[in-house]
Amino acid sequence: AIQLTQSPSSLSASVGDRVTITCRASQGISSALAWYQQKPGKAPKVLIYDASSLERGVPSRFSGSGSGTDFTLTISSLQPEDFATYYCQQFNSYPYTFGQGTKLEIK
Amino acid sequence: QVQLQESGPGLVKPSETLSLTCSVSGYSISSGYYWGWIRQPPGKGLEWIGSIYHSGSTYYNPSLKSRVTISVDTSKNQFSLKLSSVTAADTAVYYCARDQNRVDYWGQGTLVTVSS
Numbered sequence: 001a002i003q004l005t006q007s008p009s010s011l012s013a014s015v016g017d018r019v020t021i022t023c024r025a026s027q028g029i030s031s032a033l034a035w036y037q038q039k040p041g042k043a044p045k046v047l048i049y050d051a052s053s054l055e056r057g058v059p060s061r062f063s064g065s066g067s068g069t070d071f072t073l074t075i076s077s078l079q080p081e082d083f084a085t086y087y088c089q090q091f092n093s094y095p096y097t098f099g100q101g102t103k104l105e106i107k
Numbered sequence: 108q109v110q111l112q113e114s115g116p117g118l119v120k121p122s123e124t125l126s127l128t129c130s131v132s133g134y135s136i137s138s139g140y141y142w143g144w145i146r147q148p149p150g151k152g153l154e155w156i157g158s159i160y161h162s163g164s165t166y167y168n169p170s171l172k173s174r175v176t177i178s179v180d181t182s183k184n185q186f187s188l189k190l191s192s193v194t195a196a197d198t199a200v201y202y203c204a205r206d207q208n209r210v211d212y213w214g215q216g217t218l219v220t221v222s223s
Binding site for chain 2: 001032034036043044045046049050055087089091094095096097098099100101
């Protein structure tokens with residue numbers, strides 16, 4: 001199975017900061033990667049798919065980039081509602097694996 | 108608007124079989140997409156369990172494959188999960204989902220606890 005490693009595992013930041021989260025795949029996955037945001041007690045919500053496509057309705061401060069094995073999720077200017085846990089997921093091959101998550105906390 | 112809703116027992120005894128059903132509204136399963144199950148143990152990350160196409164083609168996580176069965180009932184617009192020989196390690200919130208190149212629709216999730 002393809003392993004996805006996210007870094008950092010946790011991150012403290014302030015409203016207005018620019019934040020970048022990295023997801024590294026154990027083998028090449030082309031652009032078959034999605035990013036999700038999860039808040040406590042809620043199902044995850046997709047932000048980015050195909051590595052860089054913004055899901056409809058998601059604010060443009062979220063962006064994704066990368067291909068092959070290295071991917072990034074960037075939040076250009078953190079808003080209070082962005083404090084949550086973020087996951088990447090690969091869709092290149094079964095089983096569709098997730099990264100371990102990155103918890104974004106308020107500084 | 109596509110909506111998914113899980114249903115099933117919230118408590119299962121060790122060694123028994125966990126059974127959940129996902130009811131889909133706002134979209135016909137027969138029209139396409141893969142439909143799957145994802146779980147999340149309390150306080151932990153997400154684990155993909157498996158997916159099924161409306162034709163019945165299935166893909167399972169090898170870590171669970173010997174215990175998992177996913178089936179579809181297009182007449183009821185539902186799909187189901189069975190996980191056999193459960194242990195405490197199978198305690199989790201179970202989500203049903205529509206997946207293809209991303210999971211764009213999720214159920215609200217249902218907590219299943221394995222305990223005697």
